[in-house]
Amino acid sequence: MTFEQLRTFLWVARLGGVRRAAEQMNLSQPAVSARIAALETALGAALFDRAQSGMRLTKRGEKLLGYAEQIHRIQEDIKADIVDPAGLEGQLRVGVSETVVQSWLPEFVAELRAEYPQVDVEITVDVSHNLRDQLLNRSLDLAILMGPISESSVNNIELPAFDLVWIKAPSLHFDGPDEDILRTTPVITYARNTRPYHDLKVRLLERHGGEVRLFPSPSLSACIRMVATGLGVGAFPEHLIRDQIESGQLEVFDPGWRPDTLRFTASYLGEPKSHLAERAAHIARNVAVAHMG
Template identity: 25%
Template sequence: MNFHDLKLFEAVVFHGNFTKAADAMHTVQSNVTARIKALEEAFDVQLLTRSPRKVSLTTAGEKLLYYSKQINHLLDEARREIHSAGQVIGELKIGCIETTLALKVPALINQFGEEYPDVLLEFKSGLPGDLIQDVLHYKLDAAFVSAPIDIPELEQRHVKKDKLVLVTAANTDIKTALAAKAVRVVVFDQGCSYRARLEAWLNAKGIGRYTCTIMNTMEGIVNFVEAGVGISVLPEDLVTQFYSRRKLNTFSLGRGLDTLSTVLIYRRNVPMSAALKAFVALY
């Protein structure tokens, strides 16, 4: 067994297919098959369940994948640190919920870029649950997500606290929206913190049934709310900074539901690169 075997193993898991993994790793399928077999013999377990169309992890395979990601991550970091000669260089992959991407990232790129011009920042937007999993599985170095987070493997830094507001079309107030036969909401998919707050507010009002229009962008939510399709919950700063000229009304959610904290999360169980240390130090 060697470290490249683990890279091949991860490629097979990622692609779910030996042929695709071989293409991605610039080798032949027979080599991938042989190296995976060697891994299984080394650990004396079956790591993958084979089928004609795809492969999947066994329980033992899931455990090896967890450690493989740590090993390969540490090796990559070691190479970067050894060749950096004390400089803060490299690449950081950062996840963001979409409002953080709009409100915080542009200024963040400017500030970090001025201090550390040799670090490439790559941002990915997504739902909090997906971003958390990406950090845990080494797909992201860190992520901005909504608090609270109670995961032992993750460290967190408080970033900011947002005030949340109900948002309706300009010609609609909350009483009118709730008086409709079918209350309609415009939200992100399950896992969105703003959607969870809106649903909690509706439940507190005794409204357990409502029609959801699910969007995948902030612009889409604002457009549909403005058109009167439904109501939503958004950060007040987002509405005032980016959508003040749109035909929207905002209303209070009430105490207990109207604030949401954002934290920066990163892995606790591995050493941080110089670039990640510098990024975290901003907070």
């Protein structure tokens, strides 16, 4: 019996099948199956009931799962307390919301690489809803998204929030109060399946009914460029557009209200415990606080 066999057993048990465990561990399915078979041979016990719907633990398998989880936690504690971060190898799969990509992501990756130079960092950029699903199905180790995630299996570390301001191109002129701008001009905003889009749509419908036209886009940088060229107005994180406002490329206006502040978390699964994911979440918070100061 080896640590790698127990680790493989733990992933098959948690994910319910060889295929998903193989994807999680970057192994072939035959390699995972061979490790499970060797472990069963070493223990002289069947650990899984095989069925078309998946692999279910036997009674002995359930007993072994508790021991395997204890051993995994001890290994992670050793990584945290004993192993030099510079020598730690592995892969960290990080999902990031577009707003963070446009803000402090480069500094985060640089800090992570400085502390863990042997760890391969894989970045996925997506909307928060999809990042949440990918974290829960274990396709990601860490998700930096609009949170928190309410599931009990997830640990959330709060990050600095982004306040939104209404902006337009300086060349875009209107007669009448600023509030009327939203009735007559397209509102460029986040993608449809995002919280900012939903919240903004509800607020605009409450105030202006069906008169408002929303132009959603998954690209935050594209949204801001479209506003700068006068194609519409929008509400975006002030932190991201401060330079364009100061240089006169964009202009703030006040329709009498602002959309809700965007709140972010660095979220990771509590089980199986991952020292690397937990440490990366704390690095994200430190970098975000320093960047947005």
